[in-house]
Amino acid sequence: MLFTVFTPTYNRGYLLDRLFQSLSxxxxxxxxxxxxxDxxxxxxxxxxxxFIDVADFPIRYVKQKNQGKHIAINYAINNAAGKWFLTIDSDDFLANDCLETCQLLSTETENNKFGxxxxxxxxxxxxxxxxxxxIKKWTEYNSYQWEFAGEMVYxxxxxxxxxHPFPIFENENFCQESVQIIPIIKNYKILFTNYILAFGEYLEDGLSQNLYQRLLENPRYALLSFRTKLSVxxxxxxxxxxxxxxxDVVLKTKQPKIKSFLSFPFQLNAFILLEKVRKKFSH
Known part of the structure; x- marks a missing residue:
């Protein structure tokens, strides 16, 4: 088996049929x-x-207690039967030739240098x-100029x-996927392409109010994510x-100040301190 198509889901049953039909x-x-x-x-x-009763391809279903998407990913990568791992969310669907195109791309990236x-x-x-x-192909991370609101699927x-499993922090259930993806990008070559093979609503991964609240509710994952993103x-x-x-997350969630200071580059810590001093004396 070449591919494991993985879908984490939580109360999205009403959306799954569209993805199932695209897989069919x-x-x-x-x-x-x-x-x-989840x-x-x-x-x-x-x-x-x-779906299992009518599908002409293998479907496996596992139910876990609610722990977050990252824990579902950890389970999936440890139980995948395929050689390649592809995550498609429950509210998305695939182009008819998605996996055929992926099969061709997999032959171009068999070299051990590619992840x-x-x-x-x-x-x-x-x-x-x-x-x-x-069709464009390249290997430099973060060098694509978007012509529309889209995102890369790895x-x-x-x-x-x-x-590269996600770490587990007790009592926190949200971790941005950059924590897993960026270390892989740093250690392996990635063949980036602009094939358009998946579709759905695009939610910008910026500090929207909803995302920001989730970061505050999961501060250790949030700080790890910021440190990981800083590396690239x-x-x-x-x-x-x-x-x-x-x-902002450190101060609003009362994380250990000394540990947080030592975990972040000195120059950027100094920048933040000077910025706060300037703001204090400008009022």
Missing amino acids: RQTVRNFEWLIVD GSTDDTEELVTQ GFTFIHAPEEMFSEKKTYD VFKVEVIKK AKTSEDKKLLARNYW
Whole structure:
């Protein structure tokens, strides 16, 4: 089996049929669908049972207590039957040739230096527009100029992603996926492409009010995420923004100050302190 298509879900039974139908239309059959249910209270399990009865590809369903998407990912990577691991959320769906294209890309990245490849998740309306783009491939992280609101979907070798599980912090249930993805990008080559192969609503991964509240509720994961993102930040502006966010979470959630200070670069700590001093004396 070449691919494990993994879907974490929580009370999204009403959306799963669209993804199931897109998997049923795939032009290749060398994949399994692994669903990890993060403690749903809706009819997800009943619906998946119906999918299993009619599908012509393997479907595995596992239900865990509500612990967060990152814990579901940890379970999935340790139980994946495929050689390649692809995460598709329950509110998204795939182009009919998604896995056939992924199969071709997997042959280009068999070399041990590669950890995986990517394609693009685009707004749902682009599925019906059937636009075509010049196919581009590159290996430098964060060098793509977006023409629309989209994001990269990563397809990793199972043997690679298994080496980078999410850490577990008790009493916290939200961790940004950059904590797992960035270390892989730093240690392996990634073949980035602009194939548009997945569709759905695009939610910008910025500090929206909803995301910001989740970061405050899960401060240890939040601080780890900021430190991880800092390791690949290219501009001084990006680094300063990460420093501001880092210390905002530290101060608002009463994290250990000395430990937090020692865990972040001295120059950025100094920048934040000077910034706070300037603000204090400017009022």
